[in-house]
Amino acid sequence: RKIKSLKEAMLNSQTMGTLLVRKADLVVVESSFAMENFCPWETAKGYVSQAIEAMVHTEDTDQLLGFICSARPHNIGARTSVRLLRLGFHEGSGLLLGRYVQKELTLSYVSPDCESLLITLNLTAQDVEPLTVSQGFLKKFNRVSNANGSGPFRVVNDGDGIMKFVQWAVERGVGTK
Numbered sequence: 001r002k003i004k005s006l007k008e009a010m011l012n013s014q015t016m017g018t019l020l021v022r023k024a025d026l027v028v029v030e031s032s033f034a035m036e037n038f039c040p041w042e043t044a045k046g047y048v049s050q051a052i053e054a055m056v057h058t059e060d061t062d063q064l065l066g067f068i069c070s071a072r073p074h075n076i077g078a079r080t081s082v083r084l085l086r087l088g089f090h091e092g093s094g095l096l097l098g099r100y101v102q103k104e105l106t107l108s109y110v111s112p113d114c115e116s117l118l119i120t121l122n123l124t125a126q127d128v129e130p131l132t133v134s135q136g137f138l139k140k141f142n143r144v145s146n147a148n149g150s151g152p153f154r155v156v157n158d159g160d161g162i163m164k165f166v167q168w169a170v171e172r173g174v175g176t177k
Helices: 002-011 033-038 042-047 058-069 135-146 159-171
Strands: 016-022 027-031 079-090 095-110 116-122
Touching (some): 016 033, 027 042, 042 079, 058 095, 079 159
Antiparallel strands (some): 016 027, 016 116, 079 095
């Protein structure tokens, strides 16, 4: 009963990011309300049902995998710092915005069989605010994207393609202030 209450409190937190990760496939099974605000895009909301390795910068993947692979009950409290991907849909422009944010992850719990991990991270007020773009960015984006059909276009035909596109766009600063 105590553990269930603690779990509910962590999942309802608006300031602490909580990720329950299945170690076998690195999929986020559950996440906190704060993580839903950190990554509000419906397809990847709160990272639920996403492979956590797909939600970190490619240069940080090995560091994340090492952190997860070494997770054991005696390692609780271990930390690592990675760039996590924020994704949000900008209603006014119809753009999917993305930004990487440097965050320190803490291993807060490991199941006795080492198959489930609870990873926590502190989120700032800015981390849970909607992603936005400036009017200047929108004007430039519209000017470039409408100029003779050239500009930052990518054709995406499947789920894998959208994550590759997001990576491409974020690395080029699309959707950042």
